[in-house]
Amino acid sequence: MSTASSSKTDDAEALRRHRILSSKLYLDVPPSKVPLIYSSSYDISFLGIEKLHPFDASKWGRICRFLSKDGIVDQKHIVEPVEATKDDLLVVHSESYLKSLNSSLNVSKIVEVPPAAMLPNCLVQQKVLRPFRKQVGGTIVAAKLAKERGWAINVGGGFHHCSSERGGGFCVYADISLCIHFAFVHLNISRVMIIDLDAHQGNGHEMDFSEDRRVFILDMYNPGIYPLDFEARRYIDLGVEVQSGTATDEYLTKLDHALEVAEKKFDPDFVVYNAGTDILDGDPLGRLKISPDGIASRDEKVFRFARERNIPLIMLTSGGYMKSSARVIADSIINLSEKSLIDMKSLPAGKA
Ligand SMILES: [Zn+2]
Numbered sequence: 153m154s155t156a157s158s159s160k161t162d163d164a165e166a167l168r169r170h171r172i173l174s175s176k177l178y179l180d181v182p183p184s185k186v187p188l189i190y191s192s193s194y195d196i197s198f199l200g201i202e203k204l205h206p207f208d209a210s211k212w213g214r215i216c217r218f219l220s221k222d223g224i225v226d227q228k229h230i231v232e233p234v235e236a237t238k239d240d241l242l243v244v245h246s247e248s249y250l251k252s253l254n255s256s257l258n259v260s261k262i263v264e265v266p267p268a269a270m271l272p273n274c275l276v277q278q279k280v281l282r283p284f285r286k287q288v289g290g291t292i293v294a295a296k297l298a299k300e301r302g303w304a305i306n307v308g309g310g311f312h313h314c315s316s317e318r319g320g321g322f323c324v325y326a327d328i329s330l331c332i333h334f335a336f337v338h339l340n341i342s343r344v345m346i347i348d349l350d351a352h353q354g355n356g357h358e359m360d361f362s363e364d365r366r367v368f369i370l371d372m373y374n375p376g377i378y379p380l381d382f383e384a385r386r387y388i389d390l391g392v393e394v395q396s397g398t399a400t401d402e403y404l405t406k407l408d409h410a411l412e413v414a415e416k417k418f419d420p421d422f423v424v425y426n427a428g429t430d431i432l433d434g435d436p437l438g439r440l441k442i443s444p445d446g447i448a449s450r451d452e453k454v455f456r457f458a459r460e461r462n463i464p465l466i467m468l469t470s471g472g473y474m475k476s477s478a479r480v481i482a483d484s485i486i487n488l489s490e491k492s493l494i495d496m497k498s499l500p501a502g503k504a
Contacts, residue, residue, distance in 0.1 A: 168337075169337055176237075177289050178338060179234060181231055183498070186231075187297040188225060188305050189305065190306075194308045197209060208473045208475050208478065209473070211469075211477050211478040212308045214479075215482050224489060233287075236288040236330070240292070241285075244360065245325070245326065246316060253324065256272070257269040259280060262320055262324050281324060284325055287309045287327065288309065288327040290309055292330055294306045296338065298465055298466045299335075299464050302464055303455070303464065303465050303466070305466070305467045305485065305494075308468070309469065310426045311356065312328055312350060312428075312470060313352070313379055315359040318356075321378055321379060322471070328357045328468070332346075332361075332367065343368070344368070345368045345418055345422070345423050346371075346423075347424070347457075348371045348372070349427060349428065350426050350472070351373060351377070351394075351428060351439070351440055353381060354426060355379045355381035358371070362386075372394055372406065372407065373391075374393070376396055389417065390410060390413060390414050394406065400442050407450060408453065411454075411457050421464075423466070425458075425465055428470035429447055430470075430471040431447070431472070432444070432472060447484055448487040452487060452493065455467075
């Protein structure tokens, strides 16, 4: 590397550091709150346009309503994140990528809602991009909370198809890459394991950390569906292919084996768990046949893996937008609580 280009890299790194240290996303969370992160502005709903999409675009709110109805958490103990600003997003994204989102046509392609192309961009910003920026803020602050409490769940996030330069597959911002860069600078973290169990390949973070030895990627995905990103597959450290039609027992056996292998290959000080539920039987996109109980067992295995080793972990809900997904996710969180892998009780204010 020439001196000129290495000083350019140094400048870019210094600017990134400055942006992270000036950010308002790492809010102080009182002990009265539980490390469950959600805002009503996560949910995308306007003009009925969300009904055109095969997605349940309000699953995030429904998960929280199930949890609160079942007495697992009081709504007032849930952490409300801050929306990521342009400066926050520039920690990973380029100016040119963010500028491309000023075109409603581009956004409509990324979120796969063609009629959004016809809308004025201010409406797209307010009704589509703002909810996503709130979820990005949720993923980023989740890392801080996990470091303090051992675990955190962002009820949204997990946009694993988006990289610094390219969005796609409903993913507009690279929340996973952003969260990890914030954690490197703020949390004294240097070895991150991404466990990506969404049905789809996580090509966004794979491209972003292609050259970064601090990040180990375990990706278990269906190789026959979107995104078919063969370049990004080269950057998976431990890839486990699960073919269309794979059922629960085979899936969980493969996961057990993958976690054993991963542990031998890499010693993480932080785990990012991308817990997409599009592996559910009947999901038209994921094409796998995992039962609701299988989802709960899967999440339990990953939490056990991290919690028994005292490695802070965050869980992101990622893909899986069938009407049944929200109930399945809520049930899995309840199972984690029953197995004492998470503690949903809040402490009285003033007691740390
Ligand atoms: Zn997916």
